[in-house]
Amino acid sequence: MPELPEVEVTRLGITPHVVGKSVAGVLVHSPKLRAMVPPELADLLTGQHIDSVQRRGKYLIFNCRTGSLLLHLGMTGHLRILPGDRSPGPHDHLDILLSSGVILRLNDVRRFGSIHWTTANPLQHKLLSGIGPEPLTEAFTGRYLFERTRGRRVAIQRFIMDASVVAGVGNIYAAESLFRCGLLPTTLAAELSEPECERLARCIKETLATSIATGSTMDFAREEEKLAYFPQQLYVYDRSGQPCRRCGNTVQRGRLGTRSTFFCPVCQRQPN
Incomplete structure (x- = not known):
């Protein structure tokens, strides 16, 4: 997607x-x-x-x-x-x-x-007016994320996929951002400290910016038999059963509602 x-x-x-x-x-x-x-x-x-x-x-x-x-x-x-x-x-x-x-x-x-x-x-427009801040702008900060997570006993991956919280973060980049941040996707949003929210906001920005940079040379005028977006080296998303690129342990797959989630049980932990 x-x-x-x-x-x-x-x-x-x-x-x-x-x-x-x-x-x-x-x-x-x-x-x-x-x-x-x-x-x-x-x-x-x-x-x-x-x-x-x-x-x-x-x-x-x-x-x-x-x-x-x-x-x-x-x-x-x-x-x-x-x-x-x-x-x-x-x-x-x-x-x-x-x-x-x-x-x-x-x-x-x-x-x-x-x-x-x-x-x-x-x-x-009604489809856009309720969207949260753009993650690559100064409006999206750790302090903002900390304030929005107070009292929210929902898995952090589902929380950051809520478009009213932050714009444009779907299942792939939520999983990859949480891996970069070292947080399990099942961590409750309300349990994050402000420093952890600062780190998560930074990791979301870094994950998205890295992906955009990877795709920046894509030629949209090139004719292709099979349409595809730019290739990426994902760390956990859709890599269940494969070795973690960081520690070598097995990437696992879980469920959050109707969505799959992917994580490394060694590199990602519950917050302290």
Whole structure:
């Protein structure tokens, strides 16, 4: 699933191709996503000038002259820059034809993505207004995390995956951040001290920033037979039964509600 790093790398990769361009047309190949593609989208978007692309949590925001397009990549969504004559495939849902002659194409195999249009401040849209601070900004601090964890007897991994607490941290980067921090994912949020919250906030920032740096050279205009995001060297996520890259002990898998979690029982401990 695209999490904050994948969405940010996508933003960085497509921005040079779309910002400053006008929309020459919109082709909806399949409107069936998590929410149906607005039927009026082609009329609303055609002729618009794309001024900027920003990210809020896991949403991309295409700011145009008279409105903004909000796009969520869901679990399997990908955006690519392709030649204007490239025929769509079975999981291609949307083409935005640009004045430069290329198209911005949305591919989404599992169809959990969504597209929305707003003429108001996009950050006040109902899908974005409740999102917590961006983890890579100064608004996300250990002190903030400490205050939010008071009285919260919920597993820390589930807590930092709550978008109202911090933006964009999903299962992969929550598990990796907790490994970097040395905390078990089942640790209750309320049990963390302020220094531990400081360390966790720092580790979340480092984990996300490292992943973005890894993907920063990804070419979104390169045609690929199988769409994929950038490769990473994950320490615990999806590595159950394999040796820990740090200590050599076996990475274990657990459950937190409906989600799997991965951890090293040696490198990760309950707080003191």
